Amino acid sequence: MDTHPLQHLYSDTAQKAHSSTIRDLCALVARPEIRSLAGGWPDPEVFPGAELSAIFETLMRERRREIFQYGSTEGVLELRQLIAEQLMDTPEVLAPDSLLITQGSAQGMSLACQVFLDPGDIVLVGLPSYFGGTGAVASRGGVCIGVPVDEQGLDTEALARRLAGLKAEGRRVKGVYTVPNFQNPAGVTLSLERRQHLLELAAAHDLIVFEDDPYQDLCYEGSALPSLLALDREGRVVQLRSLSKIFSPGLRLGWAAGHPGIIRKMTEAKQFADATSNTPSQFMLLEYIKQDLLAGRIRSNRDFYRQKRDFMLKQMKLHFPEAIAWNTPQGGFFIFVRLPEDWDAADLLQESVDRDVAFVTGQPFFVDGRGKNTLRLSFSQASRDDIQAAITELGELLTDRISAEI
Numbered sequence: 546m547d548t549h550p551l552q553h554l555y556s557d558t559a560q561k562a563h564s565s566t567i568r569d570l571c572a573l574v575a576r577p578e579i580r581s582l583a584g585g586w587p588d589p590e591v592f593p594g595a596e597l598s599a600i601f602e603t604l605m606r607e608r609r610r611e612i613f614q615y616g617s618t619e620g621v622l623e624l625r626q627l628i629a630e631q632l633m634d635t636p637e638v639l640a641p642d643s644l645l646i647t648q649g650s651a652q653g654m655s656l657a658c659q660v661f662l663d664p665g666d667i668v669l670v671g672l673p674s675y676f677g678g679t680g681a682v683a684s685r686g687g688v689c690i691g692v693p694v695d696e697q698g699l700d701t702e703a704l705a706r707r708l709a710g711l712k713a714e715g716r717r718v719k720g721v722y723t724v725p726n727f728q729n730p731a732g733v734t735l736s737l738e739r740r741q742h743l744l745e746l747a748a749a750h751d752l753i754v755f756e757d758d759p760y761q762d763l764c765y766e767g768s769a770l771p772s773l774l775a776l777d778r779e780g781r782v783v784q785l786r787s788l789s790k791i792f793s794p795g796l797r798l799g800w801a802a803g804h805p806g807i808i809r810k811m812t813e814a815k816q817f818a819d820a821t822s823n824t825p826s827q828f829m830l831l832e833y834i835k836q837d838l839l840a841g842r843i844r845s846n847r848d849f850y851r852q853k854r855d856f857m858l859k860q861m862k863l864h865f866p867e868a869i870a871w872n873t874p875q876g877g878f879f880i881f882v883r884l885p886e887d888w889d890a891a892d893l894l895q896e897s898v899d900r901d902v903a904f905v906t907g908q909p910f911f912v913d914g915r916g917k918n919t920l921r922l923s924f925s926q927a928s929r930d931d932i933q934a935a936i937t938e939l940g941e942l943l944t945d946r947i948s949a950e951i
């Protein structure tokens with residue numbers, strides 16, 4: 546690890562921060578020979594290249610003075626209006642001052658943590674949970690405590706017990722972090738009943754709910770459930786949305802939605818972070834929505850990724866031995882795999898990388914350090930050929946290990 550002679554000057558929070566799993570992952574999958582089922586990255590096949598280049602040319606001709614200029618911290622007003630009307634399940638209550646354009650949902654979560662968390666504040670999170678979200682909490686000195694996740698998402702009965710237990714110990718909980726739709730990494734969705742229960746608990750214990758929802762539009766079966774933000778009657782939900790998965794992660798487009806008071810506080814925090822989100826990106830998205838292209842793209846992306854999910858599941862069924870368990874996600878990018886209890890996915894990863902196949906071990910998603918025997922496979926970015934080859938290799942590895950144990 547790189548050290549610096551003046552590291553005693555780092556803040557307490559920075560001193561405590563540890564190596565980023567995301568950074569380690571990027572380094573691994575950057576090797577060109579690797580067939581990666583690791584990152585939750587979209588497939589470049591479906592990036593809107595031709596349409597965006599035509600839009601950009603027009604913008605260069607007609608709006609050059611605006612698109613290269615600073616913009617307002619809140620984001621382009623017309624874009625916020627269109628997002629509220631077309632991309633929210635709460636348009637009737639969402640005025641543009643309830644929306645802040647962010648550089649992806651990662652920035653939204655970071656700003657929300659900045660607004661709500663003091664060092665030592667407790668946030669309850671799923672076991673497992675996306676490590677970008679728990680990392681954002683930790684980066685403000687917050688403390689994540691885990692609550693089990695099952696096929697219905699965050700177990701709100703267990704959450705109720707945890708809240709009661711912490712209260713009895715005199716420990717104040719500030720909030721709950723959840724990815725309600727097609728969760729990263731477990732692929733599960735929070736049921737409607739649990740959404741309501743979660744909000745009841747938030748009201749009873751005076752909590753803020755961080756609703757991190759980048760996968761809502763990637764729903765492969767039926768339609769999305771009402772968001773926590775839409776069900777909330779008390780202004781307790783701050784929702785973080787993203788166009789990274791259905792449009793382009795490189796354009797860094799997302800938004801935070803919630804009570805105008807919260808959004809104003811987050812806007813103040815953003816002023817000192819980056820002043821304004823990338824202006825050309827916002828104008829490109831604005832045009833894209835105005836030309837009525839986004840709804841069609843969302844539909845075609847759903848079909849595209851549904852087929853990739855089905856392809857990967859079929860390959861897993863063909864090649865994985867019976868002792869290995871996994872779920873069928875109804876949307877999103879991830880399949881969560883459970884190995885036999887006493888296995889360590891990190892050993893498997895080592896062998897797998899030797900065969901040029903990468904995945905993500907499950908443990909970094911468990912804030913209590915459990916989950917050693919789990920791993921996450923993503924079907925989003927890899928080509929079908931790579932999915933087939935990688936799953937065949939992994940299947941062989943798993944079968945060899947099981948035979949060695951018998």
Ligand SMILES: Cc1ncc(COP(=O)(O)O)c(C=O)c1O
Binds near residue numbers: 649
């Ligand atoms: C649950 C979750 N939240 C946030 C993000 C970050 O997305 P963005 O590119 O919008 O910052 C991801 C990306 O993988 C994610 O899975």
